[in-house]
Amino acid sequence: MEAPVTDTNRTESTHDVDLDKVRSEILSKYPTKVARKRAKQILVKPGGAGTDIPEIGANVRTVPGILTQRGCCYAGCKGVILGPTRDVINIVHGPIGCGFYAWLTRRNQTRPASDDSPNYMPYCFSTDMQDENIVFGGEKKLKQAIQEAYDIFHPQTISVFSTCPVGLIGDDIHSVCREMKETLGINIFGFSCEGYKGVSQSAGHHIANNGIFQHVVGLDDTIRGGEFRINLLGEYNIGGDAFEIERILDECGISLISTFSGNSTMEQFANSHTADLNVVMCHRSITYMAEMMEKKYGMPWIKINFIGARATAQSLRKIAQYFEDDSLTARVEEVIAREMPAVNEAMEANRPLCEGKLAMLFVGGSRAHHYQELFSELGMKTMAAGYEFAHRDDYEGRQVLSSIKVDADSRNIEELSVEQDPDKYRLRKTEEELTSTGQIYREYDGLIADMKPNTFVIDDISQYETEKLIEAIKPDVFCAGIKEKYIIQKSGVPMKQLHSYDYGGPYAGFKGAINFYREIARMTNSKVWSYVKAPWEKEPELTATYAAA
């Protein structure tokens, strides 16, 4: 289990590594059954233009015992989707750990409207289930916990999350929630997001989408904001990304009705169906919401991306294109023109420090795709990328959606049946009108399409594979999560967390791009890595006793 120290001045040669050979070597270590499974999830993107996008194994079970980056359904539901919303009391029903680990660990920043606006995010609420609750059932305790939360805090909304044992012992959290909702007269609902559901966090995203859609979206029909009204989907405001995007949208005169979910409130979710367009950042975690809202309320969605300066400009233009308003288009161009000089200056300053260097990205959701924008702006090549919890469409594009087989693990995650709302449905634009805007809606081409030839695409990469990749390709920077960070750095490779940003950020939008350029230039040029070897390791021989000059 050793990866050698990276030496400097070796990036050129590693462009020529035979990736198929590396792949074979990796697979050879596994037991046959495991190797067969992993073979489907480890692709080398073929060279040559115009080649078809190959099929990849994704959203399948992790093999027990193989060290994975993945978390659980609960993490996807409570940790990712519901975590960043400040005006709800999220009660974790279960033993204390699940609540504890999801407490303030994701850097979701939030900005309450005023000093006395609700913000429960710094709190951790749990029923702290004990022995006897497992044996005799926890419903009574849950009910009491909701009552106590209400008595102390008087929130507008309480939600409940089931953890593994809750499902097994059969606590009916939904009926408890319904009962307490009636009793207390506030919105209370639950999520059956037990950790064992699905194969990764992904199941939890879906469950969270369903819950918010059913219990919150559509509750408030007030029309707020200005002329150009959108929801931003799949932006969790890690390190202030959402603040930067909010700033840019605001300067463009675009009203953000809600963000799912970063710097967000239940109030905004309740009102979100009144927007005119959904723009989707994270294709994996939140597109459910875009699709359900379109069906029920009639607004279309587009995939956008605010990671990378060019991507940000492009995304703004796409939004303007939808609204087909000259003044908006002009204003968007104005903002882009105003922001880009500083971005270009930073890009030019840092590019010479980064050009030709190699990156690897293994993070969940869409980031392993989006961040390639920023690396490419720095002249860096992404040699390997993959997702933690993606489905095939995230890799291959939505055109494969119909061909994805639903397996046992996915079948258990409810697919809501959504109908047009008899009162609130409002078709924003007909298909013809959409087509005439000159862009494609409800589309995403996936990660593989954007990868350079002769690069790795790996789904649910294992610790073992990570080490082997580093050994073979010697990247200059590796992006993943906290569990991977110090393992990678021990090999002498600087590692950037793209979940938490290592207390950095924002990296979205224009200012975020500047931050990222500087960060990567720092990481790949820092002196500290040159001190890894001690002098006596470099020159171990001894020259008898020292003779003084």
Place this chain on the structure above:
Amino acid sequence: MEAPVTDTNRTESTHDVDLDKVRSEILSKYPTKVARKRAKQILVKPGGAGTDIPEIGANVRTVPGILTQRGCCYAGCKGVILGPTRDVINIVHGPIGCGFYAWLTRRNQTRPASDDSPNYMPYCFSTDMQDENIVFGGEKKLKQAIQEAYDIFHPQTISVFSTCPVGLIGDDIHSVCREMKETLGINIFGFSCEGYKGVSQSAGHHIANNGIFQHVVGLDDTIRGGEFRINLLGEYNIGGDAFEIERILDECGISLISTFSGNSTMEQFANSHTADLNVVMCHRSITYMAEMMEKKYGMPWIKINFIGARATAQSLRKIAQYFEDDSLTARVEEVIAREMPAVNEAMEANRPLCEGKLAMLFVGGSRAHHYQELFSELGMKTMAAGYEFAHRDDYEGRQVLSSIKVDADSRNIEELSVEQDPDKYRLRKTEEELTSTGQIYREYDGLIADMKPNTFVIDDISQYETEKLIEAIKPDVFCAGIKEKYIIQKSGVPMKQLHSYDYGGPYAGFKGAINFYREIARMTNSKVWSYVKAPWEKEPELTATYAAA
């Protein structure tokens, strides 16, 4: 050089120690000549009432090689008297050390009138004499330094202090000061306070008194303040003592025209001759000023003491007595009545923790006398006391002044010849009027009179004697300075610095008394001293291999 650890519950027995025997033992260690000298400076106060005050050797040279508490003339002049005044730039003319050591080390607190009032006390100004200045003379550098200080800071006053080599090489700082005073048009004057002058800091006090009296006092005749106008002499505002005294005087309706010198300004000194009474705290360091002011300007002085609650009350009454004003007397009594309940409460709370315990006090000036008040209020006995730089009158009372022989060391310290000021002299009260106030002026009975029988009075105590005293008498608390602090504590005896108060205070006035009660109760009752011995030192024998229960 070892003193044994103090054990607890031993204070009773140590009342019976034969001090004469201890004295003999101490002296027996010294070479004959030294022993003879020290014998005059180590007294055992005789038992029985009405005995005469014995004569003590004081203000004589320290024997070379015998570790002394004393400092030098410069320390007394710059460090003690001139240090606490904020609106003067004090330039130390000499190598850097003298300036450096006197920089912010005395805890003289000061409170400028406003955010832009001058306060040069956090600064250290020095001519930083080098080799070539010693060889070729430093007058030119001094002149240039004064010019630079003026150019940067534009102060109203600059003063200059000579250090050892300056006197030897013959720099005439006074002519430089006169010249620069003329050139710059601000008040500039110097002190020839070379470290080798006199036998202790005391010489420096005298030189400082002379300088301030000659160059500052009397410059501003404006009448300020209310009906009852006094100067407070010998209060250096260590740890905020002066602030507490100011508070009390203010509440009594007594106007403080100046303090020599704590929380003080040159402006106040210049105006101090307009006050009606001088009250003297530190008999040693500042009585020169009281006497000179009385001669030149006509106001009398009384010895007072604001250390100790009863002493504070008594001192206020003495001031009121001088002014012979019923409303003042009433107001003073009102203040005392208002302040004393809290004092008494603290006294009663802490006295049981301290009663019967033993103290020793060896600090300069009057503190070794004054602080006995506070210890006695706690029911503690002062078993030994003495001064660092006192003269015989500080021990024996001013009645011996005329019998003190002036030796070579003292003769070199100038005695100003002071005459009545033809214009500004104003006799405040005739001798008859003074007598009719019912108290005695210009008087001080000294330390010995207040000591209990069978106690030690030691002048300029040495390190060796300190150790022997601790060994023989095992005090519960020892008061001295920073140099002594950890030596004493290593013997297991808590030590209180009465120069710097160990970052404590204020201890003056009513609130100060409360602080001190608490401080001494803490020190003499703290658990930490009970942990000095390790368990294996207390019970070193081994009980074979441990057998489990």
Place this chain on the structure above:
Amino acid sequence: MLLRHTPTEITDRKALMINPAKTCQPIGAMYASLGIHGCMPHSHGSQGCCAYHRSTLTRHYKEPVVAATSSFTEGSSVFGGQSNMLQAIDNIFTVYEPDIISVHTTCLSETIGDDLTQIVKKAYDDGKVPEGKHVIYAPTPSYVGSHVTGFSNMCKGIVSGFAEKTGEQKNQMNIIPGFVEPSDMAEVKRLATEMGVKTVLFPDTSGVLNGPQTGRYHMFPKGGTTVEELKSTGDSMGTLALGSFASSLAAKFLDTKFKVPCRVLPLPIGLVATDRYIDTLRKFAGVTVPDSLTFERGQLVDVMTDMQQYLYGKKVALFGDPDQLIALTEFLVTLDMVPVHIVTGTPGKEFESTIADLTRDSPVPVNIKSHGDMFQLHQWIKNEPVDLLMGNTYGKYIARDEDIPFVRHGFPILDRVGHSYFPTVGYRGGLRLLEQILSALLDRKDRDSSEESFELVM
């Protein structure tokens, strides 16, 4: 205010825990397993547990933390996790090649009722465990006790998995250091070594979770207690268990099963507790305390006496793990400080009585709670303010809201470094703690001083 909704008024809660001062068993078991050389911890449950535990340990230690998981699916939850675990054992030994797999359970596998003894036996029987390799295990249901309990259970799992009695007593002491930092484990061992006592210290995460940067990643670094050492624990002269909550279970197991006599002591944090550790070891092993340790002790006492004025009477609020709190409380009392609010999330009535006993001479009433939470601690602080807060990183929210000087201590510390390199146990550790406490108090003094009372010499 960050915790703007925390009211001063305290109401009784029976069901809702808010801002816990504990987490769940498995993470403690994982930490203990990492202190065995060549060991891969394995989490028998759904993969989120393992991910969360690895993340939290990684954030605290800023070091690689590897562990495998049975990756339960809904199917395994219904039909039991045996097949997942057998598959995992096979894969781990094949791909990662550890010497040992150390399995702990989760609430999930415990609720299902998976029988580890039986599954592990099957793994051996089926030949899934290569020759010379080992699988050990401990049940660590998340709904009982806390992370400390999990640590304790795994310590027992370690000795029950390895300890043997040859009948020939070895001139060595077993020491179970408790749920402390790698630096603390090294220091506990150094103190014993300095006394000339040979020890088997387990678990021992020093060198594992505070390892060097060498440019090569070693999944199984040099540190950790070896199998050989662990086997020999049944032949030792005795066992010192440091911290009753974390360490007594394993010690008692060795006592009961192999008649290795044990003594349970508080963690050696602070002067008196370190004295107790040293003196017990001295008597147990029949050695003399070397001057070097008496010297270190004297240095600590010296700073205690010199700095006493800054400590005396200062009120402190503490939260964390029971063994840590018991030792810290004793140290603070020794320093004449006044612990007034003390909360652990770990259940256990003996905690409250022990702390009550240590603080019986307190000048003010003392609030003590086991199985409490930080919400309650915060409310207590609002009602009775303190001069200092000590606890893990989560305390920073209270410290900021209430403007209290804050010393980070305990688990987890997510926002500073140092804890894993510099011990707080032993006399040197006492000096470090004292320095931290004094710096916190004096920094505050400097900050709050008016200009006139801002001073050079303190």
Place this chain on the structure above:
Amino acid sequence: MLLRHTPTEITDRKALMINPAKTCQPIGAMYASLGIHGCMPHSHGSQGCCAYHRSTLTRHYKEPVVAATSSFTEGSSVFGGQSNMLQAIDNIFTVYEPDIISVHTTCLSETIGDDLTQIVKKAYDDGKVPEGKHVIYAPTPSYVGSHVTGFSNMCKGIVSGFAEKTGEQKNQMNIIPGFVEPSDMAEVKRLATEMGVKTVLFPDTSGVLNGPQTGRYHMFPKGGTTVEELKSTGDSMGTLALGSFASSLAAKFLDTKFKVPCRVLPLPIGLVATDRYIDTLRKFAGVTVPDSLTFERGQLVDVMTDMQQYLYGKKVALFGDPDQLIALTEFLVTLDMVPVHIVTGTPGKEFESTIADLTRDSPVPVNIKSHGDMFQLHQWIKNEPVDLLMGNTYGKYIARDEDIPFVRHGFPILDRVGHSYFPTVGYRGGLRLLEQILSALLDRKDRDSSEESFELVM
């Protein structure tokens, strides 16, 4: 503002020093003398010097600091101090019974022209020095150099007073640790010992100025280099002088007089300088670096790589002693930090060129000054603000006025404890410094964060 009169505009000063970053020679000599076992330092001058030096050293170490003085009067200043010194030698040996008296001069006795060589000879001739006792000495005029120069002169005084050559080389290295803390001296020695190198380290104030509280006062505690060791320095294999300003003089004396070859190295503060110390010792003594030290080194590198983002590009202002500043500057540069204002009060042009060389790749202009002062440093900071200030306690006034995070380092530290117990030299010392720097920066980050960006995990 505390330093309210300090203007941003910088004017040239030729004569007035304001807020010095140095003090005078004798205190350095006194400190060096305290590192000799059984030695009473003696200040040949007026008694204020001795009182000031003892006070300052006491405040910094919070330990007993004894030293005697010739107690010059006006008479001695005119007629010379010989009689005072002879009397002092007699009294000291009689009353305090040291093994050694170590005399240093002052500006006073130097200006008078007292000849120590002659006076000491007379003391021996007159029988004032008991059999087996010693008087050593060094000239330390206060108007030349600084306290560092005094330390250096006394180091030379020590070897010139004791060193002998028997002709038989000893398998040992002389190490002169420089003007550093007792803890640093112990650490320098520990590192050598860990390498299996026998050393004579002098002076050695460990155990003297960081001694234990035992309930008994020992005027001459166990620590300090012994006479026997000092005598043997002439027979050593070589001398390592750490810090050219403080240590090279004595090393070169041994080289010139006894042909003991010397190497002068920067103080081993930080990674690279410690590497240099270890590697030089390795080559000099022909030993292998043990894994334990490579491990310690790796721990330091690990924290450097892990925490690099918080350090990178941070601007630092530094003041203090030249040897310390040279090593600190190198360490900061190694950490990708940016030292921008660097001031020592000690004169010496090589300081400026050395620092300029170390910072030659700096992204911003660097202000460097030897024989400078803190007033100038403060003005530089006003013109070019910094993220961190490092220096002795006097820096707190600038830090408060300019609201800069402040790490106390150097001499004197009058308002905190720790420096005398925990080294900053060596790899462990580097970890401590790094922890202090990070804590200062992260505390500030926490303080200045808005509520929305106040975070748990850093």
